[in-house]
Amino acid sequence: MERIKFSPPLYKQRYYFVIDLIMKSQPKKVVDLGCADCSLLRKMKFQQCVEELVGIDINQQVIRENMYLLSPLPCDYLNPRIRPLVIKLYQGSLIEKDPCVKNFDMASCIEVIEHLELSMLEAFSNVVFGYMTPHTIVISTPNADFNQLLLGLTGFRDRDHKFEWTKTEFQNWALDICVRYEYSVTFAGVGSGPAGTEDVGFCTQIAIFTRMPARNDRWPNSNADCDDIHSYKLLHEVKYPSYCDKNIFENALINEMTYWTEKIKKHFLNSTEQGDTKNNVQHDQESNEDVSWCSRSMEKHCVNWSVCKSADGYLEVQKHGDTIHIPLDQLFTILEVKKICSSVVRLKEALLEIEQFEIAGDNLVVCICDNEK
């Protein structure tokens, strides 16, 4: 028998499995139970849907040694998130209740249950399924049936494992949880054996529990009496830069608007100076005015500019004497503006609040007088 080599390594396959689930179900609040060195949390933080990320582990040292790896990097400040993200790490035991992780959208508990004494499992289930009540919870544990395929293995896979369950044992436990706490479950796994060993199942077995829709209505405020007891210790809290922060939002918008208005202004000043004879200036037969100006750098942003005349896909601006009016809905077609502001209404509200911009109706007004002259 050959030694089985998993590619990617099994621990990575488990993390990808959870990330895949996040991508599919788009949870806002996610908790990793037994987060250890925060490796999974470091992958989860890239999921833009996640706004609150919590890690809990009983081992405070392993969290303290790794928690700064979750701090924002310079690139996070250069490219802020659209939605907020707060990460909190707690030292705490999964057999104790704390309201800081109640009613999350998703909880992951990867290779943790087998490290609990069997006698603690009842308390664990009561805390996770009866008190925290995440909408979805993904639990993984070794599949003891697979151990026969692991060359040279005697006993458990890890010295700290208190038990390793067969497929039947794990599934019976999970189905019992479903009956008692009103969840449904599906089973999956990662790490396949060689061809012909399919009956054995995956090396890591996984259960994905989903809370029944009416469960929390039937159990209103279950265990609310424990909500005043804070048994977890907050070790680290970090807030990521996002456009939900007023200063970051306004600075980004000012930068973007200044960039585009300066570009338009420069074009008008240049075209007046050069008698509008540049190659990239076309002529409108009807009004005898410059009508479209298309610069390569702007095409890169999927935006074309025209003056006075409408054309599909072109950003229209109107010249009124010494000012140019840029319709806000046209500005909103610029991808970066769309990213910063979620709607045209929000764009208008924000520009009205920033002193340096002038708004007339639904237009941004740019003065094209040459201040330097």
Ligand SMILES: C[S@@+](CC[C@H](N)C(=O)[O-])C[C@H]1O[C@@H](n2cnc3c(N)ncnc32)[C@H](O)[C@@H]1O
């Ligand atoms: C094998 S590690 C798994 C780490 C991580 N989930 C992963 O997949 O990389 C098990 C973790 O569970 C933690 N743990 C064990 N008992 C716990 C308890 N009662 N409460 C919270 N964490 C616990 C351990 O400290 C350890 O970090």
Ligand SMILES: [Mg+2]
């Ligand atoms: Mg383990």
